[in-house]
Amino acid sequence: MLTTRKAPPDASPGIDPHLRNLAIVVVLGVIMTVLDSTIVNVAVTALGKDFDTSLSTIQWVVTGYTLALSMAIPMTGWSVRRFGARTMWLVSLGLFIGGSLLCGLAWSVPSLILFRILQGLGGGMLMPVGQTMLAKEAGPGRMGRVMSIVSVPAMLAPVLGPLLGGAIVDHLSWRWMFYVNIPLCAAALLAAVRMLPRDTERDPDARLDVTGILLLSPGLAALVYGLSEAGNGASLTGGRFLAGVAGGAVLVVAFGVHALRKGDGALIELRHLRTRAFTTATGGFFLYSASVFGLMILIPLFARIVRGESALDSGWLLAPMGVGAMITMSVAGRLVDRFGGRWIAAAGVLLVLLGALVLTTLDPGTGRAVIMGAMLVIGLGHGMIAPSLMAASYQGLPRQAVGAATTGANILIRVGSSFGTALMAVVLQIAIRDEVPGASGSLGEAAAQHTAQTPALLTSAFTETFWWTAAILLAALLPVLAVPRKTQAAES
Structure with missing residues (x-):
């Protein structure tokens, strides 16, 4: 039965010690697994040289991890129902730690790829399991604040990953990219054992939707x-x-x-997710993820190909984005709990759009301060969007649908980021082919021409691509503005 809250919107409960401890455990466990999605990217060349193999083969060290992450996410909802969130958290973190150790000890490319897949299977479930635990514990009154906390790793990974990876490759063996995970994740494992309550919500009779897993994963x-x-x-x-x-x-x-046909027994119970809040929030997040991940790919490429900067210097251009996100994120979480997420997310999208429009004006001589300033503005918007839309996606859902919502949202974000990266790469290739005479679309081939006009022509190709990211951001505004206002009705 629905009841009406007597308290005003700003009287939502604070973050109690139990919820704070849970948030600490989740962030500790997730941060290295999310960083690992980007940290290895800068080491592909070093790995190829060390193992004396082709780039197309060594690329599977990255691709295998990504595919394992994607395949593991759909298992989250069922595994939490069957075994409990705490159990699955410990198992997933253990798999990630074991995979990290084995990756560091890898003796060949096939062994490294295999161990990366093991690492990805553990890492893929950690974020959705952590979000599920936090969402159930927080309830609607504190959802914005806890989603701002769990967003921290996702905010920092694209920024810190290339920097950390570049520093390790420049000064240490590539194996330390995996060894560095072990002490940090071991600390997270010990914290989870001590702080997480024992599982009380588990259903031994929950059956795995085999058909669903064979289709979706x-x-x-x-x-x-x-x-x-x-x-x-x-x-x-x-x-x-x-x-x-x-x-x-x-x-x-x-x-x-x-x-939809199977209903409650499905791997992801889609019928529970046919709410306006979930569809608009996750639809907006899908489009936004496509745009912002495309931007984060384009900026380092521009710095390296057009400006001739090192991998580490290119990575530093993204650092202001993380700073900006950290500034607005905690404030955004409080505002979402009080007023709802629609207008905060919309303001965030407009800020990111402003930063993207600045990037459309770049030329070969544009100073680093302009690019870093644009990325700071993008980060300020990013910190407002992520907690707002994540919190809004749970609005109006019953407690038993939290797991399905978390799994569904993580799948859409994963596909959205991959879609954005692919789309921007294709658009850039086409733009290079149109702008640079004789170029087939290859960045390396175009940059290697070394004519006086090449930097300007390549810059024009990049700015055309930045306009595409701006267009996707405008499209993301439509579902964001359709997110319903925060309701004051308590869930049954």
């Missing part, structure tokens, strides 16, 4: 693989891109049909 993996191939420069008419995207889309759609 391979479908997501194929979709992400196809998009990553486009992001790595594969032709849009090539077999790997078409097979991945088309095959993945068919399997994901088939899962949707299956889940």
